Amino acid sequence: MVSLPSPERHDFFADDGSPLQLTRYRGGAKGPVLLVHGAGVWSGMFMLPTLEENFVQHLVRHGYDTWLLDWRASTEMPLTQFSLDDAAANDMPAAVKKMRQMTGAPSVQAVVHCAGSVTFFMALASGLLPDVRAVVASQVAMHQDVPPVTQIKSLMRVPELLDIGLDSLSPTEDAQHPLFQAAFGALANALHLECDSTVCHRLTFMYGHLFQHARLNRETHARLDEQFGRCNLQTFRHLAQMARAGHSVGYDHGRAENLRRHGQTTPRTYLHPEHLRLPITFVSGEHNRTYLPTSTERTCAWLRAAHGEGLYQRHLLEGYGHLDTFMGATAARDTYPVMREALEATA
Numbered sequence: 001m002v003s004l005p006s007p008e009r010h011d012f013f014a015d016d017g018s019p020l021q022l023t024r025y026r027g028g029a030k031g032p033v034l035l036v037h038g039a040g041v042w043s044g045m046f047m048l049p050t051l052e053e054n055f056v057q058h059l060v061r062h063g064y065d066t067w068l069l070d071w072r073a074s075t076e077m078p079l080t081q082f083s084l085d086d087a088a089a090n091d092m093p094a095a096v097k098k099m100r101q102m103t104g105a106p107s108v109q110a111v112v113h114c115a116g117s118v119t120f121f122m123a124l125a126s127g128l129l130p131d132v133r134a135v136v137a138s139q140v141a142m143h144q145d146v147p148p149v150t151q152i153k154s155l156m157r158v159p160e161l162l163d164i165g166l167d168s169l170s171p172t173e174d175a176q177h178p179l180f181q182a183a184f185g186a187l188a189n190a191l192h193l194e195c196d197s198t199v200c201h202r203l204t205f206m207y208g209h210l211f212q213h214a215r216l217n218r219e220t221h222a223r224l225d226e227q228f229g230r231c232n233l234q235t236f237r238h239l240a241q242m243a244r245a246g247h248s249v250g251y252d253h254g255r256a257e258n259l260r261r262h263g264q265t266t267p268r269t270y271l272h273p274e275h276l277r278l279p280i281t282f283v284s285g286e287h288n289r290t291y292l293p294t295s296t297e298r299t300c301a302w303l304r305a306a307h308g309e310g311l312y313q314r315h316l317l318e319g320y321g322h323l324d325t326f327m328g329a330t331a332a333r334d335t336y337p338v339m340r341e342a343l344e345a346t347a
């Protein structure tokens with residue numbers, strides 16, 4: 001196992017004042033590379049203590065100046081209600097700016113995952129990240145294809161039905177809503193029988209199947225509650241809206257409010273390729289059932305149609321699902337090299 005250099009923690013603020021955090025591991029002169037986690041997790045998903053080599057150790061071992069972002073969707077940050085538009089406009093530009101300030105680098109690379117990737121690409125497509133020189137997009141970017149049964153589509157009605165003033169959903173125990181959490185656990189246990197972990201079953205209910213069980217080692221599966229936590233409901237609603245639209249759209253505030261904010265009754269689309277003319281590598285787990293592999297296939301094809309074949313690559317990660325690409329017991333052998341090699345060309 002690679003021993004990591006001491007972490008350097010940088011607290012700073014998004015452009016609208018939300019607290020953010022960057023954690024730096026100085027692995028060498030390559031990069032700097034920004035890692036962006038998904039929703040309802042934190043940057044710890046890239047550095048599980050239960051793996052022989054986690055993704056951060058892998059990058060450090062190969063000489064990368066590695067920066068982990070905790071954006072407003074992080075379980076380490078205060079819970080707020082926000083749309084991904086808010087985070088795209090305010091968090092991602094502030095994070096890149098902070099990295100450039102601290103390193104003096106003219107540009108950065110990024111590895112972005114799931115809702116973090118969706119948000120990062122919304123910022124990129126809006127022209128807010130001109131200092132990003134290459135991206136590895138994990139599982140999803142501008143297009144979202146979810147399985148027909150995915151609860152994310154119907155999940156939005158659960159809190160309304162229960163009407164208990166819930167502001168978030170969590171796979172772990174929730175001291176503020178113990179009765180709801182017990183009922184949620186019982187429901188999830190009844191629906192999902194693949195293991196004996198209620199935390200795991202609640203995760204499946206919230207996000208669809210996040211990993212192939214056989215890919216996780218026993219300790220990682222037993223300690224899932226350390227990685228996952230509360231996800232606010234507005235973010236869930238926004239992800240559900242995008243899943244229904246099939247691509248990245250602004251949050252639907254309702255006709256009147258959309259008109260007031262954006263001058264049109266429907267939410268705006270982010271499908272503008274002009275600012276996405278940079279090297280992008282897409283990776284999808286072959287068995288991903290959170291976002292189907294066609295999600296990255298569509299974004300890759302759309303960009304190739306706009307800017308030609310040369311800049312865009314895509315890899316299907318054989319035998320992998322969604323999060324096991326980072327959390328899998330043998331990911332260091334199977335998936336990390338694919339993502340790292342994509343960075344090497346522009347390191």
Ligand SMILES: [Zn+2]
Pocket residue numbers: 194195196197200201213221
């Ligand atoms: Zn499980």
